Structures are given as C-alpha cells and as structure tokens.
Amino acid sequence: MKIAFTAPMKPLDDPVPSGDRTMGRLIVHALELGGHEVRVASTFRAWMKDGGDKAILTREMEALAEADRITRVWEAEGYRPDLFLTYHLYHKAPDWIGPALADRFAIPYAVIEASRAPKRKTGPWAAGFAAADEALARADVVGALHRADAECLGAVLQRERLQIVPPFLDTLPFETAADLAIRHGKSPRLLAVGMMRDGDKTRSYEVLADALSRCMDLDWSLTVIGDGPNRAYVESLFPPERTSFLGAMAPEHMPQHYAAHDLFVWPAIREAFGFVFLEAQASGLGVVAGSTFGVPDIVLDGKTGLLAPEGDAEAFAVHLRTLIPDPDRIKLLGEEATRHIHFRHTLEMGAARLNAFLETALDNRWQRSTALRRPHQSSGQSL
Known part of the structure; x- marks a missing residue:
C-alpha cells in the first residue's frame, strides 16, 4: 500500500x-x-x-x-x-x-x-x-x-x-545492551531521562527530587540524562554527591546507559505515556513512575514497576523506599519488564x-x- x-x-x-x-x-x-x-x-x-x-x-x-x-x-x-x-x-x-x-x-x-x-x-x-x-x-x-x-x-x-x-519499539538494541551489561550488585543505580524545559518536564524533576530527599538515609545513586534551558535549576534540586548529569544523548547511545542501571524513576507529569518507559523496560529495568494518562497501559503496577498518583512525591518516595533496600525485588521487576515488552510492544x-x-x-x-x-x-x- x-x-x-x-x-x-x-x-x-x-x-x-x-x-x-x-x-x-x-x-x-x-x-x-x-x-x-x-x-x-x-x-x-x-x-x-x-x-x-x-x-x-x-x-x-x-x-x-x-x-x-x-x-x-x-x-x-x-x-x-x-x-x-x-x-x-x-x-x-x-x-x-x-x-x-x-x-x-x-x-x-x-x-x-x-x-x-x-x-x-x-x-x-x-x-x-x-x-x-x-x-x-x-x-x-x-x-x-x-x-x-x-x-x-x-x-x-x-x-x-x-x-x-x-x-x-525496536527492542533489539536494548536487549543486546542488557545482555552485555554487568550488574555490580552494589547500591541501586537509578536513572531518569527527560528534557529540562519549562512546564511539566521541570515539574517532574521537582517531584523526583522531593521524593529522593525523603530517601537520603538509604544507599542509592542517580544518573540524569537530558538537557534544556532549565538545566542549572534542575541540577540544583539534587544532591551533587549522589547525582551524575550526563546531558543529552544521541538515541543510539541510550541502550548502553539504560543497561548500566538498575531502576528507572520518572514522575511523568502530564505525559501521554512516556516512551522512555518502553525503552527502560526493554532494557530489563523495573520502573517507579507517576500513574499518568497512558503510563498504566505500558507499566504494569506491581509487576514491572510501582506507580504513584501523579505529582505525589510522598507516594513516590514510599515506592522508592520499598525497592531501594530490596535488590531482589528490583531484579524481579526488571525480568518481568523484559517479558512484558517482548510479548506486547515489539x-x-x-x-x-x-x-x-x-x-x-x-x-x-x-x-x-x-x-x-x-x-x-x-x-x-x-x-
């Protein structure tokens, strides 16, 4: 046709x-x-x-x-x-x-x-x-x-x-990177991916920072991929000793970065569904996310991730506190995420x-x- x-x-x-x-x-x-x-x-x-x-x-x-x-x-x-x-x-x-x-x-x-x-x-x-x-x-x-x-x-x-x-999505690059990744078994490495512009994206970073501030007694590190006019402000929200900002990344480099982490975290304020959630799950990452619009359609609450009410930093923090001390649960979420994408979103x-x-x-x-x-x-x- x-x-x-x-x-x-x-x-x-x-x-x-x-x-x-x-x-x-x-x-x-x-x-x-x-x-x-x-x-x-x-x-x-x-x-x-x-x-x-x-x-x-x-x-x-x-x-x-x-x-x-x-x-x-x-x-x-x-x-x-x-x-x-x-x-x-x-x-x-x-x-x-x-x-x-x-x-x-x-x-x-x-x-x-x-x-x-x-x-x-x-x-x-x-x-x-x-x-x-x-x-x-x-x-x-x-x-x-x-x-x-x-x-x-x-x-x-x-x-x-x-x-x-x-x-x-095309799952092959993400699955390949995940197969080659070496899991170090130390404290959970969290990953967030999002543009740094006015409005809902910056609000998502604010909610994430608020939630993580409630988890400072736990052992974790965060990597942020993204750039934009609000980068300086976004960077100021997170503890520098625990956070790495990598800037914007070309799409072909993203699979290796997903694969180098353990858990994907993103509040998804007002997002239609969040394509990054497909990429993260295809890479074998469980998810903590905001239950926004189409997110529950692609992140299975309790199976491939944990969903919090949109914009609720306290509820988001509760999910983080549940998972960060439990690497076995994080691993199970990631395994189920891989299966979910394989059987539903290729x-x-x-x-x-x-x-x-x-x-x-x-x-x-x-x-x-x-x-x-x-x-x-x-x-x-x-x-």
Missing part, C-alpha cells in the same frame, strides 16, 4: 529529540516492515505554543497552502497514495493537510494518536479544538495509543472508527497492528463511500 504520511505535532526531521519524534519514526519503520511504501507528504509543523483565533487562522492558511503545493507535486508526478496517515493531532496541532488531500484524491484518511480535551472547546484554543474535531470527523479510523485517550475520543467517534494501537507486533489498522481504514472508507452514494429511501420508493 502507498501511504502518504505527516506529523503535525512534530515532524520526523525536527532537530529536538523527544518521545513523540521517536514514535513517529517508529511508525514509519513499522509500516515499511509491513511491506508498505511510505512517503512523507509534508514536514509542515502545525503545532502552536499560543492560541487565539488570529494565530490559528494564520496557521490554517499556511497549512492549506502547503496542501495546494503537495497537490501540484503529486499531479505532476502522477502520484496517488492509497491512504493518508497522520500521526498525532490535537487542539495545539490540528491537521488541515491530511483531510484536504484525502478529499482531493478521494482516499481514506487515518489518524494515529489523537487526544481531545473538551475544556478547550472554548477559550483561546477553541478554533484549534474545532479544527482537530473536523479532522476526526473526516477520519475513517483513529488509533489511540492508550485507554485514557480512547475514552475521550469515544465522545465523537463511533466504535468502528476508534481503535487502541499500543505503542511499540516492532513486529507494531507492524502487525498497523496492518490491521490500515485495513480497517480501507473497509470503513468503502462502507462510508457506499453509504454516501446510496439513494435515500422512504416507504419503498427512491427520492
């Missing part, structure tokens, strides 16, 4: 690393693994930091101009995809390009990862909320990455147009689920098109 792809939240070539960019790239990889021909239709970024009707209208006009440009290119090349696929849309990053091109070329339109916050129906993001809802209405199928998003989307999508498509499983997802889009498009062409009947007579 020929698939045209775009990611209005964060294009695949965005220079700033993130779980969102990683997931987008993995979707393309999985589609190609499944035998599809994927073409990035556009790297246009619809995401806006600030709302307001004027700003959103301007972005819409820019997006539609981009759709016009793509139309001219496709027509000149004689290219017509079988389906248009958009990764990640919401009120701050609506998709105007996908629906426009799907309509012009009469092809199915599918969305993977969409979130919907009804409180944004009014206020400065109202126009973005409406635009995102219009894209959802046009979609032949929408894939949510976790149950929390699926519940919100269920208000505007019929059951046959809504699926849960669990996130996945790249191959992602490819199979995406194939089924696309088939649903084709089937739904055919059924909707047939319904649109079907003459209305009343009392046995066509009108």
Whole structure:
C-alpha cells in the first residue's frame, strides 16, 4: 500500500529529540516492515505554543497552502497514495493537510494518536479544538495509543472508527545492551531521562527530587540524562554527591546507559505515556513512575514497576523506599519488564497492528463511500 504520511505535532526531521519524534519514526519503520511504501507528504509543523483565533487562522492558511503545493507535486508526478496517515493531532496541532488531500484524491484518511480535551472547546484554543474535531470527523479510523485517550475520543467517534494501537519499539538494541551489561550488585543505580524545559518536564524533576530527599538515609545513586534551558535549576534540586548529569544523548547511545542501571524513576507529569518507559523496560529495568494518562497501559503496577498518583512525591518516595533496600525485588521487576515488552510492544507486533489498522481504514472508507452514494429511501420508493 502507498501511504502518504505527516506529523503535525512534530515532524520526523525536527532537530529536538523527544518521545513523540521517536514514535513517529517508529511508525514509519513499522509500516515499511509491513511491506508498505511510505512517503512523507509534508514536514509542515502545525503545532502552536499560543492560541487565539488570529494565530490559528494564520496557521490554517499556511497549512492549506502547503496542501495546494503537495497537490501540484503529486499531479505532476502522477502520484496517488492509497491512504493518508497522520500521526498525532490535537487542539495545539490540528491537521488541515491530511483531510484536504484525502478529499482531493478521494482516499481514506487515518489518524494515529489523537487526544481531545473538551475544556478547550472554548477559550483561546477553541478554533484549534474545532479544527482537530473536523479532522476526526473526516477520519475513517483513529488509533489511540492508550485507554485514557480512547475514552475521550469515544465522545465523537463511533466504535468502528476508534481503535487502541499500543505503542511499540525496536527492542533489539536494548536487549543486546542488557545482555552485555554487568550488574555490580552494589547500591541501586537509578536513572531518569527527560528534557529540562519549562512546564511539566521541570515539574517532574521537582517531584523526583522531593521524593529522593525523603530517601537520603538509604544507599542509592542517580544518573540524569537530558538537557534544556532549565538545566542549572534542575541540577540544583539534587544532591551533587549522589547525582551524575550526563546531558543529552544521541538515541543510539541510550541502550548502553539504560543497561548500566538498575531502576528507572520518572514522575511523568502530564505525559501521554512516556516512551522512555518502553525503552527502560526493554532494557530489563523495573520502573517507579507517576500513574499518568497512558503510563498504566505500558507499566504494569506491581509487576514491572510501582506507580504513584501523579505529582505525589510522598507516594513516590514510599515506592522508592520499598525497592531501594530490596535488590531482589528490583531484579524481579526488571525480568518481568523484559517479558512484558517482548510479548506486547515489539516492532513486529507494531507492524502487525498497523496492518490491521490500515485495513480497517480501507473497509470503513468503502462502507462510508457506499453509504454516501446510496439513494435515500422512504416507504419503498427512491427520492
């Protein structure tokens, strides 16, 4: 199948690393693994930091101009995809390009990862909320990455147009690094990975620091991977004698760092699901995390990790105090984490689920098109 792809939240070539960019790239990889021909239709970024009707209208006009440009290119090349696929849309990053091109070329339109916050129906993001809802209405199928998003989307999508498509990753680099790692058996080595920017990321570091301050009587060390404008502030939160800051790391270097640690710790304030939790578990690490949105879908509480209420530093500390003195329990969590990822979140499983997802889009498009062409009947007579 020929698939045209775009990611209005964060294009695949965005220079700033993130779980969102990683997931987008993995979707393309999985589609190609499944035998599809994927073409990035556009790297246009619809995401806006600030709302307001004027700003959103301007972005819409820019997006539609981009759709016009793509139309001219496709027509000149004689290219017509079988389906248009958009990764990640919401009120701050609506998709105007996908629906426009799907309509012009009469092809199915599918969305993977969409979130919907009804409180944004009014206020400065109202126009973005409406635009995102219009894209959802046009979609032949929408894939949510976790149950929390699926519940919100269920208000505007019929059951046959809504699926849960669990996130996945290429486990091989993480499993290989874990196999080569040497566990020293000393005090637990904790690892946190996150950007150091304003808002929820910095808040996550604050919660983690608060929790660890309640565990100073225990023997542990912490490594932090990440960088950003708030790095100096984040570093000031943690005891320097126990904490190592490594800065940002290239993706290809991450497996060895996961494998060099024993327990992954991250409060995950307002995170959709936290791609780092997949990476950590694939590396054989148990997890202590905040029970946020889709995190409980990928971290099994009591089996592959321990979850605390979002933002609750005291509860987070209780979990740390349970695990830090118990290396055997940490080891068991890590072993179960490896099994969990192997049986639930591999790249191959992602490819199979995406194939089924696309088939649903084709089937739904055919059924909707047939319904649109079907003459209305009343009392046995066509009108």
